[in-house]
Amino acid sequence: MNYQSFLIKYGEIGIKGKNRYLFEDALVNQIRFALKDVDGTFHVRKTDGRIFAEADGAFDHDGAVEALSKVFGIVRFCPVKVIADEGFEALSEAVCAHIEETYEKKDFSFKVETRRARKNYPKQSMEVNADLGERILETFPETRVDVHTPEVRIHVEIRNEISIYSQEIEGPCGMPVGTSGKAMLLLSGGIDSPVAGYMTAKRGVTIEAVYFHAPPYTSDRAKQKVIDLAKIISVYTGPMKLYVVNFTDIQLAIYEHCPHDELTIIMRRFMMQIAEHFAKADDCLGLITGESIGQVASQTMQALFCTDDAATLPVYRPLIAFDKQDIVHLSEQIGTYETSILPYEDCCTIFVAKHPVTKPRLERIVLSEQKLDGIVEPLVEKALADVEIVEI
Ligand code: ATP
Numbered sequence: 001m002n003y004q005s006f007l008i009k010y011g012e013i014g015i016k017g018k019n020r021y022l023f024e025d026a027l028v029n030q031i032r033f034a035l036k037d038v039d040g041t042f043h044v045r046k047t048d049g050r051i052f053a054e055a056d057g058a059f060d061h062d063g064a065v066e067a068l069s070k071v072f073g074i075v076r077f078c079p080v081k082v083i084a085d086e087g088f089e090a091l092s093e094a095v096c097a098h099i100e101e102t103y104e105k106k107d108f109s110f111k112v113e114t115r116r117a118r119k120n121y122p123k124q125s126m127e128v129n130a131d132l133g134e135r136i137l138e139t140f141p142e143t144r145v146d147v148h149t150p151e152v153r154i155h156v157e158i159r160n161e162i163s164i165y166s167q168e169i170e171g172p173c174g175m176p177v178g179t180s181g182k183a184m185l186l187l188s189g190g191i192d193s194p195v196a197g198y199m200t201a202k203r204g205v206t207i208e209a210v211y212f213h214a215p216p217y218t219s220d221r222a223k224q225k226v227i228d229l230a231k232i233i234s235v236y237t238g239p240m241k242l243y244v245v246n247f248t249d250i251q252l253a254i255y256e257h258c259p260h261d262e263l264t265i266i267m268r269r270f271m272m273q274i275a276e277h278f279a280k281a282d283d284c285l286g287l288i289t290g291e292s293i294g295q296v297a298s299q300t301m302q303a304l305f306c307t308d309d310a311a312t313l314p315v316y317r318p319l320i321a322f323d324k325q326d327i328v329h330l331s332e333q334i335g336t337y338e339t340s341i342l343p344y345e346d347c348c349t350i351f352v353a354k355h356p357v358t359k360p361r362l363e364r365i366v367l368s369e370q371k372l373d374g375i376v377e378p379l380v381e382k383a384l385a386d387v388e389i390v391e392i
């Protein structure tokens, strides 16, 4: 029985009592989801306050490592060799084989750390440490022992089976998705909103998304781009529901009846209202946008004040204090950048004013919106009724 598995280590701050189960169960679910598309069959289980992902037979090791490195809640994970207990001789051979396979250069210092969870094992932990250490030194004379600050810690855990591991790979940290409620992401085809969704999901929040398009002013390619962005972030966030709202008639009405320098703000306020409708129907506790103070005219403090007023749910803006450069950097890291910069038209850019207000006043905006009374309500009703839902 020589199979490979991964030992998953997670942060334990604030996850005592009942929360611990919720945290672990959500993490197990997310790990299963992440490994679903990796070649191989995996069994994910929690035992003794640990989570293991065990491979049943051959599997794509690099693919599994990549998938696990995207699961929020994982602090570190270790590739583990699991062997049956067939005596100390077999154990030392397995440990030396593990070193042989894992380290190309053997001139490192090491320490063996044995945990004997099965107390009837014939050797004490200290004895296993010493005897295995001796065997490693004999087999790899370039190595040396350092019990204080070793370069490599070789862990041996003795239960019914014996686990051997020495490598730790960094996870993304954060909280497993599914532990912090749900929120609705306003997802455009830009650089910012996918990053905002990623960051919120990293705190354990389940994400749904809404995209406003304006056919025929925006094309199917622009819509496909948003679907592609949703797919990229769903690798981190898990499956997602994407509401695609036809915004054309509302936008045309605003364009026709409202001052052009206020178009973007008024449009954004309608987006908030519509997003909130679907958010509330799905028990979301907030809205998420990719806005950041001062990035464009519609994101000054005054503009954000006006936008916020249109929503009753809290609006989360994880990028609020980020420079564009930092957002670009993050989007490159999570893999959305290349898709975000594809040059397809956005519904906001088509109806954009030459000189948008940078310091809108809410009273004036509300007055302007009154020009839409009796006109826009049926258009909003129709947009809500005709929504297309894409399961990502
Ligand atoms: P992004 O890069 O996310 O598109 P941006 O810097 O281009 O943002 P705006 O176009 O002003 O900024 O949009 C601000 C925010 O409003 C976006 O981050 C997004 O959350 C939301 N938003 C804008 N346009 C749309 C749209 N067509 N569909 C859904 N949400 C949108």
Ligand code: MG
Residues within 6 Å of the ligand: 188, 189, 190, 346, 348
């Ligand atoms: Mg945009």
